[in-house]
Amino acid sequence: MGGHGHPYSPAELELPGFVPQRLSQGQILAPFVGTAVLAVLGAWLISGRCGGGRISKTDRLLMGWWVFTALTHIVFESPFLFTPDFLSKKNPNYFDEMFKEYSKGDSRYASRNTAVLALEVITIGLKGPASLLAVHILQFAVSLGQLYGCLLYFITAYLDGFNFWVSPFYFWAYFIGSNSSWVIIPTLIATRSWKKISAAFQAEKVKTR
């Protein structure tokens, strides 16, 4: 714990009324990872059973991704938006503790930085719900939104001083690591959608000739 009564970086950050984290890293990560695995597995099994074998394995995996990303945006991120006092609550719940832990990787969550808040508003309000409806074109649209959001997230961090993590571990594990899925997977999906859309246009052209 730094001289300012909190573990975050930069140390001079003022966080009045900060209540220290009680749950350990493992206690916070286990439920999150467990829910994620269950969601992907559930989507895989249900799409296999109800699809009658007509849905390709790629599409079934993609369904798992969309359920996982919707769940993260709606269930795990929205408590952050609606709990401005999560750092100072006397009886913090799981979600409050989760964002205290994540703030070790990016203290802009602890200080409620404007750009981060704005990104979360869009993520929770638009990309979360849209993920649940993601058909081909919408998959393309939402994936582009995720890429755009991640780009802004990293650029604003850079412009604001790039010193929001407690240590290199938290920089790589939280700030880079946990966000990289939202760079890699949307890139793959956007590329795939682009090809599918191009193929459809090609087919339309051939047909109307």
Add this chain to the structure above:
Amino acid sequence: MGGHGHPYSPAELELPGFVPQRLSQGQILAPFVGTAVLAVLGAWLISGRCGGGRISKTDRLLMGWWVFTALTHIVFESPFLFTPDFLSKKNPNYFDEMFKEYSKGDSRYASRNTAVLALEVITIGLKGPASLLAVHILQFAVSLGQLYGCLLYFITAYLDGFNFWVSPFYFWAYFIGSNSSWVIIPTLIATRSWKKISAAFQAEKVKTR
């Protein structure tokens, strides 16, 4: 001019070394509007002549829009990004004066707010060049990016206090007015692209049945 030596809002904003604006509103707006009209007209005439009558009027108008938007992003906005000292330059050029004028509608440009800078980095680096290449799918992608950017622009302004304009005139004319094209036109283009893509998928489905 406020007590802090500049005309912007909020008045307590510190802008050391501010050099007052020399060009009038008319002197700043006329070249911008003139260039825009020329660009749209040029795209219209060239696409009419070189397209051999095969390009629809809607597509020719759209070309005008993409030339205009690329021009705005690349020619008019990039000097802002690469001139961090535009407020204090002893011999300000047209672009410096232009952003002094626009700052009356959103002082976050004068104070070089992080979210605004990050949005400009993406706008100039990605959306500007992509506008010049905008074919069907890319038109959809870039329009979504413009909508996403405008949404973030307005949300960050709201979260940061919503007090960045000198008067209601500048709020409506600059902050709302000049940005509204990038809400209305991308919405129209995204809707049109969505329909075209859906039609292509439909045609592909019919064909492969």
